[in-house]
Amino acid sequence: MNKLKQYILFVSAAFALFLNACADDENVKLSDYPINVDPGTIGDTTYIPITPVITGFNEPVDIHFGYDQQLYIADKNNDRIVQLDLAGGIVSYSNFILRPKKITQDRNFDLLVIASVIDTIPPNVLDTVDVVYRFKLQPNGGTLNGVVPTIAFRSNQPTPIPGDHGSFTGISTFQDNYYLVTRSGNNNSSPIDPDNAIFKIDRFDYTIPVPERLSGFEVEGQGLLSLQQISGITTFTYNNTDLIYIQKSSNAAFKVQWCLYDDIEGIYTAKFEPSSGVDLLRNGLMIEPADITLDQFNNIFIIDSYKDSLYKFNSLGKLKSESFGGEGISPTQFSNPLGVAFFNRTLYICDTGNNRILRFILSTDNN
Secondary structure, eight states, X not given: OHHHHHXXXXXXXXXXXXXXXHHOGGGOOGGGSOTTSOOTTSSSOOEEEXXXXXXXXXXXXXXXXXXXXXXXXXXXXXTEEEEEOTTSOEEEEOSOXXXXXXXXXXXXXXXXXXXXXXXXXXXXXXXXXXXXXXEOOGGGTTOOTTOOOEEEEETTSOSSSOSOOOEEEEEEEOTTSOEEEEEEOSOOOOSSOOSOEEEEEOTTOOOSSOOEEOSSOBSSSSSTTXXXXXXXXXXXXXXXXXXXXXXXXXXXXXXXXXXXXXXXXTEEEESSOGGGOOGGGOTTSOSOEEEEEEOTTOOEEEXXXXXXXXXXXXXXXXXXXXXXXXBSSSTTOBSSOOEEEEETTEEEEEEGGGTEEEEEEEGGGOO
């Protein structure tokens, strides 16, 4: 009988510990749940959809909330940028721009867009190459309509070696209007000009003879600061050096890396080490992160196109229980989402496969 009582007490204690763990929202791990299952119902604090859903796109691949308090959508297969107001209403459309895929804006309200052009690559082959376009909106009354952009940077220009250097995959601006462009390609054997790189370009778009290449990174391998199929980058509102980048290569040991600039050594270093155990570095948590953004508290939002899920981390790299997603067409599900933005407590997601923009607000902010 005593053994039976001991067994019952053991089972009861184990069950109590289980319930207590389930009640702790801060310890929810998205990796504990199957891929493509909506984890947005976990806990009391969740993101709830805002209606109406914004439609009328053909493969929207990026979204950016500008300093002019306008939303900009890279409407890839319609070959245009769409400018929206906060309510989701159309403000204007850009002129034709071939396959736009990434957007940011500087403090002068200039829009910087990664898109494609038809150009030549050695040895004189006609092909599409990536470029960074600059749209000056202020002289046009703050709208895109009719603005003729200039080309700031080309993926086939010498850096310093001429040739096809792959694709531009991310762009973000600093407070001083300098900006970063990430590049990803297959030719990384050159010791002076590998394809995988993060470039820093000044506010005047001076990229000749060569733009500045950031130091401290590994162009291949599984190191802490490796660059393999970089898919996005973000900077901080009141900082001219630090950055967070994401990468989707299956060979990358770390899908996300927060980087700090070392003024003494002149190189970038990792804010978090693997030994810290932070969720942001957890191997296998994300598969193909496609875009990243921050809120005013430096909470980190990452959209994973493979898992059809939104991951939220706090400024200490801890996974938050508000993370959600799953494959489908419901208001809290996605299909190959590729873009994410945040402003004034509202989360915006490019639900690319469903050709729509979804908006969410935290249930605790829904007053």
